[in-house]
Amino acid sequence: MSRARREDPGIAAEGRRAVIVEALKRCPVCKWVKFDDFSRFMQAAGINFEVTREPWDLYIVDGQYGSLGYEGYHDWHILQARYLLTFLFEYAATLGLIDVAYVDPVDARDDYKDMWGAEDLGFLSQYDGLMYLRLNPLGAYCLDLTDKYAPSRVEAKSSVTALPSLQINVGGELSPDESLLLETYAEKEADKVWRLSREKALAAVESGNGLSPKWPIIGITIAKASFFNLQAMIQTSHGI
Secondary structure, eight states: OEEESSOOTTSOHHHHHHHHHHHHTTSOBTOEEEHHHHHHHHHHTTOOOOSOSOGGGEEESSTTTTBTTSTTSSSTTTTHHHHHHHHIIIIIITTTSEEEEEOOOTTTOOTTTTSTTOTTOSOSSTTTTEEEEEEOHHHHHHTTSOSOOOOOOOOOOEEEEEOTTSEEEEEEOOOHHHHHHHHHHEEEEETTEEEEOHHHHHHHHHTTOOOOSSOSSTTEEEOHHHHHHHHHHHHHHTTO
């Protein structure tokens, strides 16, 4: 990971962000764009920005040997591209302006492996796993590419029923967020069958997740008997 000795007062973050926003306006709406293509487009179109004027103040592991001031250590793919990844993930995607396709960052990119001190790093940035982005209708509206925005209606494509025995039967196809919810509280036993897990539910509650008879997700309503059975097991585990 690169570190900075001190903040560079000469480069304003607002300027960098404005440049990236202008580049996002050139993206096709509702079409997936590979991040590497987006990054190359910015360079080819002359849509540039600076991350720092003092790359010698940035380094990996060691301030002398791992400094980014050396030739080839502060090129676009190291500084600007990593800033782009961060901005897209932490700002644009968080605000709902773009959709992103993200994978485990470990070994997702290898364009830094020849740098001193980085050969054993699994990733240079935790955002290295951002592979694709898609400007969505909300993003197009917020970027003034259209003067109208109508939220898309979300329709349930699955039905989930939890029995008093803690078995969960799934009908239809689960969306990614529904699958994530089930994985938080249940173990998968078969293609369409899950079972609420005391251990997983206990870990979820201890980490701050709530436990409710009706989880706030479309198509999932846990039978009261099943919910109270699980609640009783958790209370027993806590000695309540």
